[in-house]
Amino acid sequence: xxxxxxxxxxxxxxxxxxxxxxxxxxxxxxxxxxxxxxxxxxxxxxxxxxxxxxxxxxxxxxxxxxxxxxxxxxxxxxxxxxxxxxxxxxxxxxxxxxxxxxxxxxxxxxxxxxxxxxxxxxxxxxxxxxxxxxxxxxxxxxxxxxxxxxxxxxxxxxxxxxxxxxxxxxxxxxxxxxxxxxxxxxxxxxxxxxxxxxxxxxxxxxxxxxxxxxxxxxxxxxxxxxxxxxxxx
Amino acid sequence: xxxxxxxxxxxxxxxxxxxxxxxxxxxxxxxxxxxxxxxxxxxxxxxxxxxxxxxxxxxxxxxxxxxxxxxxxxxxxxxxxxxxxxxxxxxxxxxxxxxxxxxxxxxxxxxxxxxxxxxxxxxxxxxxxxxxxxxxxxxxxxxxxxxxxxxxxxxxxxxxxxxxxxxxxxxxxxxxxxxxxxxxxxxxxxxxxxxxxxxxxxxxxxxxxxxxxxxxxxxxxxxxxxxxxxxxxxxxxxxxxxxxxxxxxxxxxxxxxxxxx
Numbered sequence: 001x002x003x004x005x006x007x008x009x010x011x012x013x014x015x016x017x018x019x020x021x022x023x024x025x026x027x028x029x030x031x032x033x034x035x036x037x038x039x040x041x042x043x044x045x046x047x048x049x050x051x052x053x054x055x056x057x058x059x060x061x062x063x064x065x066x067x068x069x070x071x072x073x074x075x076x077x078x079x080x081x082x083x084x085x086x087x088x089x090x091x092x093x094x095x096x097x098x099x100x101x102x103x104x105x106x107x108x109x110x111x112x113x114x115x116x117x118x119x120x121x122x123x124x125x126x127x128x129x130x131x132x133x134x135x136x137x138x139x140x141x142x143x144x145x146x147x148x149x150x151x152x153x154x155x156x157x158x159x160x161x162x163x164x165x166x167x168x169x170x171x172x173x174x175x176x177x178x179x180x181x182x183x184x185x186x187x188x189x190x191x192x193x194x195x196x197x198x199x200x201x202x203x204x205x206x207x208x209x210x211x212x213x214x215x216x217x218x219x220x221x222x223x224x225x226x227x228x229x230x231x232x233x
Numbered sequence: 234x235x236x237x238x239x240x241x242x243x244x245x246x247x248x249x250x251x252x253x254x255x256x257x258x259x260x261x262x263x264x265x266x267x268x269x270x271x272x273x274x275x276x277x278x279x280x281x282x283x284x285x286x287x288x289x290x291x292x293x294x295x296x297x298x299x300x301x302x303x304x305x306x307x308x309x310x311x312x313x314x315x316x317x318x319x320x321x322x323x324x325x326x327x328x329x330x331x332x333x334x335x336x337x338x339x340x341x342x343x344x345x346x347x348x349x350x351x352x353x354x355x356x357x358x359x360x361x362x363x364x365x366x367x368x369x370x371x372x373x374x375x376x377x378x379x380x381x382x383x384x385x386x387x388x389x390x391x392x393x394x395x396x397x398x399x400x401x402x403x404x405x406x407x408x409x410x411x412x413x414x415x416x417x418x419x420x421x422x423x424x425x426x427x428x429x430x431x432x433x434x435x436x437x438x439x440x441x442x443x444x445x446x447x448x449x450x451x452x453x454x455x456x457x458x459x460x461x462x463x464x465x466x467x468x469x470x471x472x473x474x475x476x477x478x479x480x481x482x483x484x485x486x487x488x489x490x491x492x493x494x
Contacts, residue, residue, distance in 0.1 A: 075448050079441070
């Protein structure tokens with residue numbers, strides 16, 4: 001095995017598995033930090049977006065300003081947001097928190113819209129019926145409105161996690177340790193001759209991660225909305 | 234070097250307002266040249282993507298054949314853009330060794346097109362599919378042919394969704410063209426990556442400001458075009474209803490959009 005890896009033949013794109021096995025602990029570390037960076041900002045983002053989306057829905061006059069501000073934030077390209085977060089928040093120029101904060105900003109910007117739209121998809125009669133049954137506003141929100149909004153919110157979460165996996169790789173190009181570093185390694189090792197294994201490995205791991213996280217959200221959506229399956233059949 | 238706080242912002246403003254940074258010098262490429270290069274990549278990729286995705290989306294939406302293409306294009310979103318960019322560069326650039334930067338330009342444009350096709354295709358398809366069947370039937374009942382129904386009824390009604398797809402695509406193009414400066418290629422990302430490499434943080438952050446400004450300005454321009462192109466009968470601005478301006482966030486959620494009808 002070691003002989004094969006030291007061989008020139010291992011530059012073939014299909015040798016990414018051997019590359020992985022040769023650098024297993026390092027690559028698993030990159031995968032782990034990539035996963036962490038893709039998931040945590042979405043969860044934090046959802047926790048911030050829920051009250052904001054609720055306010056935007058509840059108090060109509062707040063809807064346009066909340067949507068415009070978060071829309072502008074969502075418009076700023078990721079790499080620009082990475083470098084802009086530290087000076088705006090007064091952090092060090094290469095603070096380890098800059099990327100998680102920027103990703104959280106994106107998640108909030110996307111999910112606020114999704115939460116507000118999801119709550120808007122709850123039929124008025126349902127809300128009225130819940131009120132008539134004696135639900136207090138907060139109880140009604142968590143037990144009636146939020147569960148009904150879950151499918152729309154889940155659609156937004158899927159987009160958020162999948163695009164995060166790709167954006168985190170961008171952060172790798174400015175030196176953060178995640179799967180994006182495999183692309184930098186491959187690029188640097190590719191002079192003068194192309195050396196594919198780290199590049200292919202990075203793409204494969206990123207796609208796998210995106211697919212797994214996406215499936216988890218789909219699964220969660222199904223678990224949280226058992227009544228939809230009952231109606232669908 | 235790594236200082237936080239107000240002085241960094243002051244340094245960035247100084248960097249951005251220094252006229253010598255805007256024009257080319259013997260040693261450095263100026264902001265204007267890099268900006269034009271950036272816009273050129275994006276415009277090229279957007280035109281190619283439109284030429285592919287718009288007819289395809291209209292065809293699939295109108296005939297309801299080849300839905301799998303939309304799903305396949307959506308699956309492309311799971312690909313890490315940087316990885317595909319590096320992979321294509323490593324494959325393509327050796328073929329152009331020694332000659333200009335074509336070897337980096339071609340992979341960049343391919344990646345940008347791959348990125349811009351899915352949102353335009355998905356939204357065009359969703360737009361045509363979303364047309365009220367009653368409206369479509371009425372158009373046929375009036376004696377319109379298939380292509381008349383498509384171009385005079387379905388297309389105008391789909392325009393808001395198509396536009397939000399195009400806007401989303403344009404934003405992703407600007408973002409990714411920045412990352413393309415990670416390769417030895419021009420564009421506004423040059424300032425970010427060069428600033429990082431030289432620990433010239435005002436330049437790096439200034440580059441970030443320029444990219445953000447370009448993205449915001451582009452979205453504003455496209456939103457304005459949309460206002461004038463989309464019929465007022467469709468946006469409901471006659472009725473002075475709550476003006477629901479579709480933004481780029483909706484473009485990434487075509488499925489949710491379809492579900493809400």
